[in-house]
Amino acid sequence: MFNQIFNSQTKTITSAATLVGLSALISRFLGLVRDRLLAGRFGAGTELDIYFAAFRIPDFVYGILIAGGIVAAFLPLFSEYFQKGKERAWELTNNVLNCFLILLIFIPLILFIFTPQILNLIVPGFSPEEKALTSSLTRIMFLSPIFFGISAIFSGILHYFNRFLAYSLAPILYNLGIIFGILFLVPIFGILGLAYGVILGAFCHLAIQIPSAISAGFSYKAVFDFRFPGLKKIFKLMIPRTIGSAASHLNLIVITALASTLIPGSIAIFNFSNNLQYFPIGIIGISFAIAAFPALSKTWANGQKEKFSDNFSSVFRQILFFIIPISLFIFLLRAQIVRLILGTGQFGWLETRLTAASLGIFSLGLFASSLIPLLARTFFSLQDTKTPVIIGIISIVLNIIFCFLFVSFLGLPNIFQEFLRNSLKLQEIKNIQVLSFPLALSISAIFNFSLLFCFLNKKISYLRLKEILSSFWKILISCFFMASFTYFALRIVANFVDMNTFLGLFFQTIVSILVGLFVYLLAAFLLKSPEFKGFKSSILRRFQK
Numbered sequence: 436m437f438n439q440i441f442n443s444q445t446k447t448i449t450s451a452a453t454l455v456g457l458s459a460l461i462s463r464f465l466g467l468v469r470d471r472l473l474a475g476r477f478g479a480g481t482e483l484d485i486y487f488a489a490f491r492i493p494d495f496v497y498g499i500l501i502a503g504g505i506v507a508a509f510l511p512l513f514s515e516y517f518q519k520g521k522e523r524a525w526e527l528t529n530n531v532l533n534c535f536l537i538l539l540i541f542i543p544l545i546l547f548i549f550t551p552q553i554l555n556l557i558v559p560g561f562s563p564e565e566k567a568l569t570s571s572l573t574r575i576m577f578l579s580p581i582f583f584g585i586s587a588i589f590s591g592i593l594h595y596f597n598r599f600l601a602y603s604l605a606p607i608l609y610n611l612g613i614i615f616g617i618l619f620l621v622p623i624f625g626i627l628g629l630a631y632g633v634i635l636g637a638f639c640h641l642a643i644q645i646p647s648a649i650s651a652g653f654s655y656k657a658v659f660d661f662r663f664p665g666l667k668k669i670f671k672l673m674i675p676r677t678i679g680s681a682a683s684h685l686n687l688i689v690i691t692a693l694a695s696t697l698i699p700g701s702i703a704i705f706n707f708s709n710n711l712q713y714f715p716i717g718i719i720g721i722s723f724a725i726a727a728f729p730a731l732s733k734t735w736a737n738g739q740k741e742k743f744s745d746n747f748s749s750v751f752r753q754i755l756f757f758i759i760p761i762s763l764f765i766f767l768l769r770a771q772i773v774r775l776i777l778g779t780g781q782f783g784w785l786e787t788r789l790t791a792a793s794l795g796i797f798s799l800g801l802f803a804s805s806l807i808p809l810l811a812r813t814f815f816s817l818q819d820t821k822t823p824v825i826i827g828i829i830s831i832v833l834n835i836i837f838c839f840l841f842v843s844f845l846g847l848p849n850i851f852q853e854f855l856r857n858s859l860k861l862q863e864i865k866n867i868q869v870l871s872f873p874l875a876l877s878i879s880a881i882f883n884f885s886l887l888f889c890f891l892n893k894k895i896s897y898l899r900l901k902e903i904l905s906s907f908w909k910i911l912i913s914c915f916f917m918a919s920f921t922y923f924a925l926r927i928v929a930n931f932v933d934m935n936t937f938l939g940l941f942f943q944t945i946v947s948i949l950v951g952l953f954v955y956l957l958a959a960f961l962l963k964s965p966e967f968k969g970f971k972s973s974i975l976r977r978f979q980k
Contacts, residue, residue: 458603459722463714465610467776470710472617473629475780479700479707479790485565486629487706488558488695489572491688492550496543496580498684499677501587505535508672509591511732511818512665517595518736521652527665529658532588534666539584543577550574557688560695568626575630579637586641589648594729601647605640612636672820679824686831690872693842700786701869707777708793708873712801715761720805723750724812731816740897747813748899751806752906756966758805759910760955763918764948765798767925770860771944775937785864792859793873800877803884810887817894826886834879841871906966913958921951 477483509531516524546553550570554561558569586605593602616632624631660666694701727750734743765772773791811823845852845868855870856862892898924947932939959967 462606474782478781479703479786483703498680582637589644608639609636712797724808796873830883837875917955
């Protein structure tokens with residue numbers, strides 16, 4: 436019975452997205468618990484700056500070999516090979532697994548040796564003692580790309596066979612590993628316990644997917660055929676994507692380097708606000724993109740262009756239906772969200788206000804950040820990895836330029852600085868340079884999204900733009916009423932609860948969200964939004980089951 440459930444296949448994109456989204460919700464919730472524990476134990480100070488900075492080099496390895504290579508290229512090629520014969524598909528899998536395992540061991544080993552020298556570039560503002568501790572954490576974390584790299588190959592297999600349950604549990608176990616490290620390993624090993632927790636979580640991320648992949652037909656073989664055509668094609672497909680992913684991680688390295696020269700806690704504030712904005716991106720944007728990727732790859736490989744267009748349009752509109760109201764909720768409730776999630780222990784009022792302001796700025800580009808994963812995977816399903824990479828690199832260069840400009844601009848008294856202070860209620864805070872990073876990232880995300888969509892529309896002339904625009908206007912009108920009622924609910928409830936207590940703040944937030952959600956769904960119903968109908972039908976089907 437357990438094996439039957441564990442290895443069950445999802446039947447539709449919506450059901451797959453629901454499963455992945457539910458797991459993402461649990462995983463992101465655990466991520467919030469993780470961040471609350473970190474904030475409460477360490478505050479937004481030097482220790483957490485060290486912890487977050489230690490991720491940069493291992494994440495760079497993850498980006499160039501895993502996110503840039505395996506994730507982008509493996510599934511479309513596996514789909515193509517499986518159409519021809521499963522034996523060749525499994526041969527491709529073993530070749531990819533063994534080849535990437537060698538790379539995932541060799542590259543971190545080289546970086547392990549030169550970690551102190553590399554960190555001089557990544558955290559120039561750290562003291563020698565802080566750099567030494569960052570180096571120790573980084574070297575421990577080099578194990579995580581190895582586990583994640585193997586895990587990504589099994590994820591591709593599970594995606595093809597629509598076995599999303601094991602894949603969905605993987606990120607949950609990853610966060611549980613980090614939480615275990617905070618609660619039980621930090622008291623023993625100090626801040627190094629955080630790194631041990633990361634490794635534990637990464638190992639669990641891999642281990643949970645292996646049984647389901649074996650059940651799908653995978654059988655390990657020590658095959659090292661570097662002349663295998665599929666392996667060569669994967670390297671060919673991954674080169675542009677690897678360049679783009681490397682540029683993306685270099686972008687984060689630049690942000691970390693700049694933040695290390697600002698007030699202590701700047702790296703932590705940026706990462707906390709970035710993690711909070713990724714909560715809806717993970718649940719909505721990435722979940723739908725992951726669920727749609729196999730269907731888009733299969734329909735394009737089979738020449739089913741109409742079905743390909745239907746799938747893309749439907750998923751694009753569903754993401755808009757969920758992410759635009761969520762963006763407004765986040766902007767209106769940014770202070771409440773940060774206080775409820777992070778406002779504990781060593782996390783002070785100054786850090787709370789700066790993190791809330793950063794989150795508010797992130798919310799402005801949230802729609803673009805949520806749609807970029809779908810657009811990128813749509814290009815990947817066409818076996819076009821060059822276009823999204825080139826656009827991504829241009830966006831990253833733009834972001835880096837804006838980071839330097841905003842850090843310089845917000846370091847001096849000017850009209851724009853006063854505008855930000857007044858808009859985000861930061862009048863008494865002198866140094867707001869940390870806001871440079873969410874500003875730059877939001878602008879570059881909107882630019883990235885716009886170019887991706889324009890180029891995809893040129894590449895495929897049947898994207899159902901009229902359907903998308905029609906849904907978009909209905910969503911905007913519904914959101915206008917939702918935002919108005921949410922704002923009034925916030926003000927009214929504040930008169931009846933103690934805003935200095937957790938329960939009072941929680942009650943105000945929940946009531947405001949419920950009022951806004953009711954108004955949004957009512958408006959969508961009255962406007963006959965097709966996404967609302969699909970959402971209602973999906974819920975009714977689950978209740979009937």
